[in-house]
Amino acid sequence: MEQHLFVLVDLLGTFAFAVSGALAAEQKRLDLFGVAAISLLTACGGGVIRDLCLGALPPVGISDWRYLATSMAAAACAIWARRLIAHLEQPILFFDALGLGFFAVTGALKALLLQQNVEVAILLGLVTAVGGGVMRDVMLTRVPVILQKEIYALAALLGAAIQVLGHYLEWRVALTPWFAASVCVALRLLALRYSWSLPVVQGRDRADR
Amino acid sequence: MEQHLFVLVDLLGTFAFAVSGALAAEQKRLDLFGVAAISLLTACGGGVIRDLCLGALPPVGISDWRYLATSMAAAACAIWARRLIAHLEQPILFFDALGLGFFAVTGALKALLLQQNVEVAILLGLVTAVGGGVMRDVMLTRVPVILQKEIYALAALLGAAIQVLGHYLEWRVALTPWFAASVCVALRLLALRYSWSLPVVQGRDRADR
Amino acid sequence: MEQHLFVLVDLLGTFAFAVSGALAAEQKRLDLFGVAAISLLTACGGGVIRDLCLGALPPVGISDWRYLATSMAAAACAIWARRLIAHLEQPILFFDALGLGFFAVTGALKALLLQQNVEVAILLGLVTAVGGGVMRDVMLTRVPVILQKEIYALAALLGAAIQVLGHYLEWRVALTPWFAASVCVALRLLALRYSWSLPVVQGRDRADR
Secondary structure: OOOHHHHHHHHHHHHHHHHHHHHHHHOOOOHHHHHHHHHHHHHHHHHHHHHHHOOOOOOHHHOHHHHHHHHHHHHHHHHHHHHHHOOOOOOHHHHHHHHHHHHHHHHHHHHHHOOHHHHHHHHHHHHHHHHHHHHHHOOOOOOOOHEEEEEEHHHHHHHHHHHHHHHHHHOOOOOHHHHHHHHHHHHHHHHHHHHOOOOOOOOOOOOOO | OOOHHHHHHHHHHHHHHHHHHHHHHHOOOOHHHHHHHHHHHHHHHHHHHHHHHHOOOOOHHHHHHHHHHHHHHHHHHHHHHHHHHHOOHHHHHHHHHHHHHHHHHHHHHHHOOOOOOOHHHHHHHHHHHHHHHHHHHHHHOOOOOOOOOOHHHHHHHHHHHHHHHHHHHOOOOOOHHHHHHHHHHHHHHHHHHHHHOOOOOOOOOOOOO | HHHHHHHHHHHHHHHHHHHHHHHHHHHHOOOOHHHHEEEEHHHHHHHHHHHHHOOOOOOOOHHHHHHHHHHHHHHHHHHHHHHHHHOOOHHHHHHHHHHHHHHHHHHHHHHHHHHOOHHHHHHHHHHHHHHHHHHHHHHHOOOOOOHHOOHHHHHHHHHHHHHHHHOOOOOOOOOHHHHHHHHHHHHHHHHHHOOOOOOOOOOOOOOOO
């Protein structure tokens, strides 16, 4: 059962990140194939790093057709439903936030299912959630999401931590992922909406290389 | 026999990408060692990702001396034969196109030899072909090749797909790689020469982060 | 005994790179959590690539709590001891140089302990030493250290080579790492101080993509 649940949440994250990747690629005026490629990279990049670190090879993102199909469907949606999506205020960031939540959970969950320790589970949750978006931004020479001032990586960490906590406290297996992902997505969206940010370390005055 | 053929094609791709990396590093006025390092990274980056995903460790790019020797020889050629190379219109893109073709084939071929499925073979062909060039551009803060408008990743996908098709249709083992690589290189060079590009998704008017 | 020595040198490198990452993140005005995240990435990025290439999974950087604790302690030091650190001329480059030396040694040493060949040991020394700093600069959109003109990667290569040489010549196990790391750090710091650089390949006149 856990396996099915895992795949479902992982595909939801794949869909959300694929949309954000496709939108970002469109904005940079890439051609149709470029949009599909960046969409796939954004959707599967985080999961590939997770699977490499866990030794779960080949990574599901490149070996399981459902991930490829989900990415391509998401890219097609992003292109065809552009009018609808345009009603969102910042569509890329919105779908990025959704993916962040789902992948924080699946990164942690897969590590736990493979008997890894708490630290691996939480850090892989963070890395899986953040990885795809960072690759998208590096490839498209956009300012990386992690440099933006609203709470981002902390939301992913929180989502992963809740999933791990639920696992050890034996919360209901079928509900924990949804709860953890919701907290992460809600925190990120609220941070964007109300410009929540953590304190900034006061910068030095001197220029420094 | 397939093993020897694989190494030959892989070394040809290594040579071509090493030249493109060396030329790009020279242009950024890196020192001699920097040129050698970027050359090696460009040449072996794609193959290392391929081997990590296939669990073929340690990656041949860092464990087999022939790859290192080929990269260094290519970097030396790029430096000493500068006058000759300068007759080419866009030397970096020319050698990048050659490497693209060879690596699309070896990425797919190695996956097939290791009994992976069709999807893994085609996607790893694409990733192997594109990986080194992307790393080169990210390290040197150049505009990534994938953002340029002429057909690029599609050519790599086509090369990988032909190699996979040939494998399943049992074409002559010794000829398939050359045919697949030629199609990829020809498509890429023609796209550069005649500015072939795929349709661009019509951009949004509104600014969007 | 070698195992303990390895962990000690690896943690020293982790500390140094974590400080450099935290300082660079502060400079880009990231929030507290962003500083911690970049600090961890800089500190563990090189080691994670090393472990992925060696198949030593999961990478110690994400599975051994001492690495996480060291990174966090280093980030805290970088924030609280800012006044002290500010007396250094170029704090980021100084700590980067320290990390470079320690990681060149541990990259080579771990490969040797896992019975890899000389080439793998030297190249992984180089990659481990350079990897974290490159990730830091790419994530923060800084000019990558490798593009700067003073000797950088060559120092890492030298450190790794000395460690490998000492291993084969059976120098005293407890002293070799310190000697190799010192040579690397000294070369890098002297290069920064006296602007030592390798010859640059004379650039082409023609513009070239």
